[in-house]
Amino acid sequence: MSQQAPSEANVSELRSAVSKIRVSNLRWSDNWLLIIGSALLPLGIGLILLGWYGAAQTTLDWEQTPYLISGGLLGLGLLGIGTAMYFSYWMTRLVRNTEASARRDGEHQERVESLLAAIAAQGTPGRSAGRADEPVTTPGGTMLHRIDCVAMRGQEVVRPRSKSGLELCGICRPVLATPRKAAAKS
Numbered sequence: 001m002s003q004q005a006p007s008e009a010n011v012s013e014l015r016s017a018v019s020k021i022r023v024s025n026l027r028w029s030d031n032w033l034l035i036i037g038s039a040l041l042p043l044g045i046g047l048i049l050l051g052w053y054g055a056a057q058t059t060l061d062w063e064q065t066p067y068l069i070s071g072g073l074l075g076l077g078l079l080g081i082g083t084a085m086y087f088s089y090w091m092t093r094l095v096r097n098t099e100a101s102a103r104r105d106g107e108h109q110e111r112v113e114s115l116l117a118a119i120a121a122q123g124t125p126g127r128s129a130g131r132a133d134e135p136v137t138t139p140g141g142t143m144l145h146r147i148d149c150v151a152m153r154g155q156e157v158v159r160p161r162s163k164s165g166l167e168l169c170g171i172c173r174p175v176l177a178t179p180r181k182a183a184a185k186s
Helices: 008-019 030-056 061-122 180-185
Strands: none
Touching: 030 061
């Protein structure tokens, strides 16, 4: 049997049918999980204590059994259900907080990326075009730096006409190009 590609009419019919589907929100509210869990925990502990108190009043096994069943086992069941509901409340809150944090982190990341893209599109202000390995300095500077040196961030950059009398930066350690004539003789 060969399969045919769905026609445009079939796809639009499917889309309209899917748009009519209503999904009810059957999710329990965080507050209801907290309220019910908080009510069942002390109720379970109270039933266990009542069962213990009733069983402690007699020494006959057949009189202690109803207290064990109604107080102890029912109390343990309510205690377990209350604990599970309170744990569900805690996990639901944790998931929602994590989703909100991830959403905020994504928004911040998009904002940083757009700002970086805008900065890259504008170019770096205060930097003159030229070779990246050519040493630079500030207008009244006494040291030579590489253009990507941390000491030059936010500074106006100029390419010095003469490199004599200027110290080399100890952070970026710029490399001074050897003159072409001297390199050709050796």
